[in-house]
Amino acid sequence: xxxxxxxxxxxxxxxxxxxxxxxxxxxxxxxxxxxxxxxxxxxxxxxxxxxxxxxxxxxxxxxxxxxxxxxxxxxxxxxxxxxxxxxxxxxxxxxxxxxxxxxxxxxxxxxxx
Amino acid sequence: xxxxxxxxxxxxxxxxxxxxxxxxxxxxxxxxxxxxxxxxxxxxxxxxxxxxxxxxxxxxxxxxxxxxxxxxxxxxxxxxxxxxxxxxxxxxxxxxxxxxxxxxxxxxxxxx
Numbered sequence: 001x002x003x004x005x006x007x008x009x010x011x012x013x014x015x016x017x018x019x020x021x022x023x024x025x026x027x028x029x030x031x032x033x034x035x036x037x038x039x040x041x042x043x044x045x046x047x048x049x050x051x052x053x054x055x056x057x058x059x060x061x062x063x064x065x066x067x068x069x070x071x072x073x074x075x076x077x078x079x080x081x082x083x084x085x086x087x088x089x090x091x092x093x094x095x096x097x098x099x100x101x102x103x104x105x106x107x108x109x110x111x112x113x
Numbered sequence: 114x115x116x117x118x119x120x121x122x123x124x125x126x127x128x129x130x131x132x133x134x135x136x137x138x139x140x141x142x143x144x145x146x147x148x149x150x151x152x153x154x155x156x157x158x159x160x161x162x163x164x165x166x167x168x169x170x171x172x173x174x175x176x177x178x179x180x181x182x183x184x185x186x187x188x189x190x191x192x193x194x195x196x197x198x199x200x201x202x203x204x205x206x207x208x209x210x211x212x213x214x215x216x217x218x219x220x221x222x223x224x225x
Contacts, residue, residue: 006156034212044157044215059212090156101147102213104156 002027006091006105013112019064019078021108023091026072031093033074034102035066038088050074086112117201122220125191133186133219135201140181145204147213148175148186150197150221157200160186196223 006023013019025031032051036044046059048066056066063082067075074091091105118136125131137146145164149157161168161175163184168175174187188195200218 036215043217044213046212046214049212088154092156101159101162102149102157103159104149107154107156109154 002093002103004091004093004103004105006108008108009106010109011111013081013110015083015112016080019076019081019085019110021076021089021091021110023074023076023105024072025074025093028072028093028095030071031095033068034092034094035074035076036090036092036104038090038107039086044090048076081112083112086110116214117203117216119199119201119216119219121217122222124222124224125188126224127193128190131188131191131195131221131223133188133199133201133221134183135185136183137201137203138182140203141205143205146175146177146181146184147202147204148173149200149202150195151200151218152197160199162204191221191223193223193225196221 003026034049035047037047038044048056048058050056050068053068053071056068063085064076064078087110089108089110092102094102145162147162148160150160151157161170161173163175163177165177167177176185176187198218198220200215202213202215204213
């Protein structure tokens, strides 16, 4: 069966520090991968998506970047965190352009102080 | 992206059916209708999806209007564990690489 792992679950980082959140998927190959952010407790905003290794599309201008070094690994990064980067970050994957639904990770609660 | 409109909140009693409405008047012919729900501090959970015909699974039923401009998620017997935020989302599939555009969703409260 397919599973998605996302870590860490919670993170408190000072302003100006770097960030690296990792997401891995098991039990499938060549998935579409997504990073979402939920800032206010409701409504998710798509940040990045990837349809293959090394292929990253950004949806909104921001202080973050994403990379996909392996087929089932998706990384969200920042060189210098801002207070506004605080939020709940979620990784998700899909097959067949999402025709059969999406599976989300358990999320990372990031607080920038 | 085509948008959806949902009530901000709804309430139900335990073991009663719940009908969660969603309007999507600008839906295109290839858009799938997806429903997800989210518990506090957790990632969204897939509930059900459909294109034109009504759909049933172990979690819920999805009733799609004939003109596809609205749909209803049906929880046949609400339990306390069904209390969550429910999102109705249109997925354009291959034309958008499967990207989902989330709205504010409906907060469902279930009373014992």
